[in-house]
Amino acid sequence: MVRKTKQEALETREKILDAAETLFQRRGVSRTSLQDIATEAQLTRGAIYWHFKDKAEMFNAMMERAKMPLEQARDAARLARPDAPLEHLRWSLLNALHSTVHNERTRRAFEIAMHRVEYVDELLAVRDRHLANRNHGLDVIEDGFKDAVAAGQLPKTLNTRTAAVTLLAMADGLIQNWILDPTSFDLMEVGQEAMEAFLNSLHATERKLLPPLKPEELACLGSAPLCRFGKPDEE
CATH class of the missing domain: 1.10.10.60 (Homeodomain-like)
Incomplete structure (x- = not known):
């Protein structure tokens, strides 16, 4: 009973x-x-x-319910390929894109979190959860990059935090834009190409393709007329 x-x-x-x-x-x-x-x-x-107890707790429970399959897939990938951190990272992110496209519950949860919530009044607790999840996600991705550096898949000079922020922003941006108009592009195809291009580009951190900007060049940002390649526009 x-x-x-x-x-x-x-x-x-x-x-x-x-x-x-x-x-x-x-x-x-x-x-x-x-x-x-x-x-x-x-x-x-x-x-x-x-x-x-309130709407915020209900919202968080709804998001946890949608997130669990992604976490399980991520853990499964880690167990399957413990010696291939980059491949694991790619697989986990692609699985998130796949769930967005093919799992209706996940797609609805992402749409609500990205486009249907205002962080006001009792929903301020939702913002705190959003930030906590974002920071946890960054830590997980950065750990993956650190593992890749330790495994020799990426150069030791890589700024792993910057790489993690960039990759998470890329994945979030792709999902947000696709949810706005699912007919505009193929999320799986574009997402895989974009993420693989970014991950492969991290090898370039060992040999810079572009020289760092000088302070005087950075000072030109937002100026009128704009600087051109570090030099003022000529009349």
């Missing part, structure tokens, strides 16, 4: 999250009330509060 009660509670929790996901995508997070979610799920507000 206890086991049945626990199962029913889990089913109710999933029903609430399904309703929240639907309404958050349709209306936005800030414009959706707990009463709206209760009505959508055909439950009482009491049932909502039994599972979640």
Whole structure:
């Protein structure tokens, strides 16, 4: 009997999250009330509060539910290729793109997080979670780059933090733009090409293709007329 009660509670929790996901995508997070979610799920507000203390906790639970398959895939890749950190990094990021395209729940969660949430009032806690996840993601990616350096796949001079920030921004940007208009480009094809080009380009950090900018050249940024190759425009 206890086991049945626990199962029913889990089913109710999933029903609430399904309703929240639907309404958050349709209306936005800030414009959706707990009463709206209760009505959508055909439950009482009491049932909502039994599972979640507020909307922020519910939002975080919804995001955790969508994120879990990506984390499992990432861990599986690490176990399968412990001696190939770059390949593991590529596989993990491509899996995130694949889930965005083919997993409806993941796609909805990404769309809500990127385009349907405002960090105001009770949703400030959502912003804190977003930042915590972003920072954790950066740490994970940077660890992958550090492993690649240690394995001799990348030069020792590589700034692993900068590489991690760039790669995460690239993946986030691709997903955000694709969600805005899925017909504009093939996320898997463009994503794979872009990420592989970036990862392969990191070998160039050992031999700089461009000289570093001088202070006087940086000072030209935003000026009018603009400097051209470090020299003022000639009349």
